[in-house]
Amino acid sequence: MESRQSLAVAEEGLGDDDVNLPRAAVNKMIKEMVPNIRVANDARELVLNCCTEFIHLLSSEANEACGKQQKKTISAEHIVEALKSLGFGGYVDEVNEVLTEHKKETKQRRKASTKLEKMGIPEEELLRQQQALFAQARLEQAQAEQEEYLKWQQAQQMMQQQQTETHEEGKSSEEATTVAAAAAATTTTTTAPPAPVPETATATASSRTDGNDDEDDYECE
Template sequence: MCDAEDELTIPRASINKMMKEMLPNVRVSNEAKELVMNCCTEFVHVIASRANEVCNQNQKKTIMPDHVLGALNEAGFGDFVNEAKEVLKGCKEMQAQRRKHSTRLENLGIPEEELLRQQQELFAKAREEQLQVETQQWQQIQAEVQKKLEEENRGSTSTAVVDEDDDYS
């Protein structure tokens, strides 16, 4: 098969896995696997096309589960509708559970109180570090000011000495 056709098929590994689960003690030839894969792909195409038609008839732009269920009925697979509804229900429940349990806080497995305590410790540590930095900066500024004052004092003292020497000449 060419690459364009491969994009339009159900993955071979998925088909093989389903067949092994459904028929664990049966050997299936590669030709039979290929045929099943092509049938599955065609089934999906037919149902998707019909679901699109149902969607358009309802003047909608997004294919919804009800459109797929209607397409199953129209294609003569009404017997599968109840089973499809059960699968849909299970999928919705799984999605709801994922959304409910997908918060990072719950994924950590650490109680909220412990996280709050750790956060407070981090804030306190950050404040302490900031205070140390500010203290060092303040000390550096004081040292620079002290140095300038000493330089000015030396300069005024040496000027005064020079002036006194000038008076003695």
């Protein structure tokens, strides 16, 4: 009970984000477990709270087991004992498998660190090389993104140019059609046949001509 009270007191000075699991990690685990099902936000929040509460309960129980053995450090054995005492004994085998895998990975990391130490490369130099590699990777990524943007921009310009040329060609074709139609109309107007003379005008002209002939005959007499 004292260990649980001490944990509660320690958490009073922390915010919700400080005592909860990372949301991104929990969301990733949910997506891996149910990839084809959409999980609502309130359900994600509930899973996050349940995981956090479970870790608090397990830590408190492991702390009590550690105190009973008069130890100052909670070990993996204390976690296993806490699982059993809380009724989660069915998870002990999986926990032991994860613990074995973790020990192997830790051993491999130590070997790699020892090799680097034997090579005589200081840790500061390794850190500098790592930062240089990160900077180079960011620069290459930026250059690749810039090239992709330029390609996209050129493609857009070519598309706009093609659209402009197509529009100009259509406009020129319409103007040529208009000029041809106007020329055809002008030619038709020029070659049109003369209008027919009314019959009344012809008769009047004939009568005038006959009258003139009579006058000529009279003068001759």
